Amino acid sequence: MLRHKLHLLGMKDLDFLESLTTQVRRDILRMVHRVNSGHPGGSLGCAELFVVLYFNQMEYSLPFSMDGKNEDLFFLSNGHISPVFYSVLARKGFFPINELNSFRHINSRLQGHPTTHEGLPGIRIASGSLGQGLSVAIGASLSKKLNNDPKTIYVLLGDGELQEGQNWEAIMFAAAKKIDNLIAIVDLNGKQIDGSTDDVLPMGSLKDKFIAFGWQVYEIENGNSIPLLIKKIKLAKSNLGLKKPIMLLMKTEMGNGVDFMMHTHAWHGKAPNDEQLSIALSQNNETLGDY
Numbered sequence: 001m002l003r004h005k006l007h008l009l010g011m012k013d014l015d016f017l018e019s020l021t022t023q024v025r026r027d028i029l030r031m032v033h034r035v036n037s038g039h040p041g042g043s044l045g046c047a048e049l050f051v052v053l054y055f056n057q058m059e060y061s062l063p064f065s066m067d068g069k070n071e072d073l074f075f076l077s078n079g080h081i082s083p084v085f086y087s088v089l090a091r092k093g094f095f096p097i098n099e100l101n102s103f104r105h106i107n108s109r110l111q112g113h114p115t116t117h118e119g120l121p122g123i124r125i126a127s128g129s130l131g132q133g134l135s136v137a138i139g140a141s142l143s144k145k146l147n148n149d150p151k152t153i154y155v156l157l158g159d160g161e162l163q164e165g166q167n168w169e170a171i172m173f174a175a176a177k178k179i180d181n182l183i184a185i186v187d188l189n190g191k192q193i194d195g196s197t198d199d200v201l202p203m204g205s206l207k208d209k210f211i212a213f214g215w216q217v218y219e220i221e222n223g224n225s226i227p228l229l230i231k232k233i234k235l236a237k238s239n240l241g242l243k244k245p246i247m248l249l250m251k252t253e254m255g256n257g258v259d260f261m262m263h264t265h266a267w268h269g270k271a272p273n274d275e276q277l278s279i280a281l282s283q284n285n286e287t288l289g290d291y
Contacts, residue, residue: 011054017226020091021051023288025257026158027087029280030290031103038104038112041267042158045082045189045224045252050088052229053154062064064094064121068245072151073140075122077133078158078187080269081195086110089122097291119288131164133157134184138174141182152240153182160192163201170215174245182245183236187223189254191265206249216246223250257284 003033010045024047045157058072065071076085085101090097095109102108109118113128125136137155144151161167174182186206194200203209216239220232229250231243254268255261272280 001047001135006036006259014226017069018053019049019286019288021054022257022284022286023290024051024084024087024091024283025090025284026059026287027100027256027291029081029272029277029284031086031100032055033274033277034101036271037105038083038271039080039269040185040258040271041254041261041265041269042078042081042189044261045254046081046084046156046187047255047256048224048229049092049156049185049187049225049250049252050084050205052226052233054088054092056230057233058154059151062093068140070149070151073124073153075133075137075138075139075140075155076114076152076157078130078161078182079127079133080108081158082110082112082114082233085114085122087196089120094122095120097289100291108179130158130161131166133168134167135173137182138170138177138179138185141179142177145180151181152237153183156185156187158192159186159188159190159203159206160197160200162203163197171210171213171215178243179245180241180243183233183240183248184245185248186248188249188251191254192266192268192269193265195265210247210249214244216244218248220248220250223252224256249259259283 016157025044028040032040060071077166086100103110104112111118115126115259116123116124129135134157137153187254190197192200207217218232218236220228222228232248236248253262261267
């Protein structure tokens, strides 16, 4: 059993996390290219977050146990960014790295949206329908409180996903029930499949909204900066247990790390062709070992 403890971040650690993030981007690009299907944009934008959570901040055990007792738990609500989730889980040893070759294949454990019926280690909920992850995370938070389990629940949501009404019922509930072992994170890339979130359905100031709903709110001005992510997640953790849920508003760039995928919503759900893959990989050419 391997226990992953928090540690101080030295330059050697930072170099590893940066190199790993580059490798995760390569994994994402190659997965969606192989089957000409998937969601590279948001996956690339959240690569740093997943690496920081699973390789630096969360405490959990391997081999994977579904009950999650005495472990930090993570839930992915915007399940279409499954490529980044699968890559990081594989790179951490939840399942063999070469299984990434089966992404989106028929009968594969690595479907386009995470599922649980095939028993893929690391996946706790099916998250194909948007807007449900926060509700599940709150349930897990309550369970840990009832069982005197001191560990933390993390959940990632997309900003476009907040247009779903169920989120706001959950947001009210979490504050009303003083769910203070929960850290929710919103990927604020400002884009969704049909365009910018402001064009599709403007949500105004999410910071003001969450404060008004009774949450503690912290902003991550650059969610593609590993040192800043670590700093802000540690800050959030230091403020658990104060009778309020915590929200991290994380600004990222969709398609981060690939110049022609950035600053546009076009790559929300489109795979690169052979030439585009070659260009994208050349911009992320520090490999720890492709699968």
